[in-house]
Amino acid sequence: MGTAVGVSWYRREHYDELRRIFADGRQLPETFDQWLRAATEGLIRIEQMGGIPVKAPLDLFDFPKWCAARHLECDFRARQMFVAEFVRDHAGEGRQDGADHASASEPRYEAASPSEAGPSRGGRKSPSQRSRRLRS
Secondary structure (H helix, E strand, O other): OOOEEEEEEOOHHHHHHHHHHOOOHHHOOOOHHHHHHHHHHHHHHHHHOOOEEEEEEOOOOHHHHHHHHOOOOOOHHHHHHHHHHHHHHHHHHOOOOOOOOOOOOOOOOOEOOHHHOEEOOOOOOOHHHHHOOOOO
């Protein structure tokens, strides 16, 4: 079995606002569609290398609260930490995107850029993650 590799995942309807909230948001692709193409390619590369991609949803409302609770700026480092925590808490569940890359307009989880994918490490689950079940 491969290593779980976390990838930040965004929703189309949250993407533009998240880019504005992120301190480094201008480094992300300009549009959701550009991001989704790159993120989907990243998922495929992870699988080709024997990894198990795990989509970690970054929510417009919960992620800033998660960052504030940890005294973190909403930036690349915080996204990495969030994804690592999510993967650690959900890695035993295997691949997290259910029916693969079904709907581009309604991804099963929210996304980040494929360059933000990385092996899981450390962190704690946020209250919203504890109470929210993964979609199947």
